Amino acid sequence: MRVSGVAYPPRLSQRCSADIDISGEQIKLCCDHQMVSQTSLEQLTLSDSVGNLPVRVSFPDGWVFVPDQNKDIDCLLQKKGRKSLRIRKVESNLWLIFVSIVFCIAMLFAGYRYGIPWFSHYAARMLPDGVPVFVGEKILDQLDEQFETSHIPVQQQQAIRKRVALFQQQLPPMPFPVQIEFRGSDIANAFALPGGKIVLLDPLVELAQSDQQLDGVILHEMGHIYHRHMMTRLVESSLTAVVVASLTGDTSGVVHQMIGAGVFVMNTGLSRDMERQADQFAKQAMLKIYHTSEPMAAMFELLQQQQMRHTPDWLSSHPNFSERIESMRQP
Known part of the structure; x- marks a missing residue:
């Protein structure tokens, strides 16, 4: 089989009309009808075929042959284990x-x-139980930079903790013992951390007009603990961060990723589906403990009134208060 093209002598840029004769395992190169090189298929070197660029066939002594059309040396490409013409067509x-x-x-x-x-x-x-506990403690340490010491009377704090201890005896087993923490702030809020901690901010405790209203919020946060929402979100955020870091070459410990992601999640909130799931947990718990979920609806109304400005529904991670109030009052 003969293939036409051009050839370049060793270490020279001049070229000549040439052809190669492919005979079994032997390859002969002829330039201007004179044989200038000969080698075996094993010693022959072929460049990679990229798009429509010509394939360069290199001989051991330095001669280089370039065929007029790559398809003419397709048999060589296949013998050398390179991409065939069909594969190159698919790639292009x-x-x-x-x-x-x-x-x-x-x-x-x-x-x-x-x-x-x-x-x-x-x-x-x-994950081992020690991981969520450790991550939750570290997240709280970082969040404490934003909070002040709680001004809720010690007796009131103890009474709240006693009620929560009774709740745990009446509700499905929690993955972690629930611990109530109090912190000072200027916003009415509460949140659950990995490992079982629930942080109540002073304005929220002061806003509640009854124990039942405050308990509804606590039970909502216990719902997050029961379903391991925080740890799920942290693993999700950390996994995404680790994947991105791996692609960019900036890798670090997964636990540190979780702590950083935890602070971010605390500031941005959980997903709406998680919030609805926690609401349903709290509603069922309220019906079991107090035989009514009305105090939760009333607490949502108080929180709705406390909003300093309206946040569009599509920007909030929580379901809007109207939806939550209606859900609490449904039979």
Whole structure:
């Protein structure tokens, strides 16, 4: 089999019309009808075929042959284990490239939207108990830079803790013992941390007009603990951060990622689905303990009145108060 093209002598830029004769395992190079080089297929070197760029065939003595068309040396490419003409056509097919890009984007989106949350849900339950406790303590240490010492009377704090201890005896077993922490702040809020801690801010305690109203909020946070929402979100955020860090080459410890993600989540809130799930846990607990969920609806109304400005529903991680109030009052 003969293939036409051009050849370049060793260490020279001049070229000549040439052809190679492929006979079994022997390759002969002829330049201007004179044989200038000969070698075996094993000693022959072929450059990678990229797009429509010509393939360069290099001989051991320095001669280089470039065929007129890459398809003419397709048999050499296949013998040397390189990409065949068919594969090169597939790689240069713009439609297939477009479909591949769309497929990759769809897979990335599906992994982020469904794969990571699914994995995080189960991973949060597989972690040793010491990890959530440690992470929760470290998150609280960082958040304490924003908070002040609580001014709630010690007797009132003790009474709240006693009620929570009784709740734990009446409700499904918690993955961690619930501990109530009090902190001073200028906002009415409460949040659960990994490891079982619930932080109540003074304005929230002072806003509640009855023990039942405050208990509704506490039970809501216990719902987050029961479903391990915080740890699930932290694993999800940390996993995403680790993947991005790995791609950029900036890797660090997963536990440190969790602590940083925990502070972020505390400032941005959990997902709406998690908030609704915690609301339902609290509602069922209120019905079991107090035989009514009306105090929770009343507390939501008080919190709604406390909002200094309206936040659009699509910007809030919580379901809007109207939806939550209606949910509490449904039979």
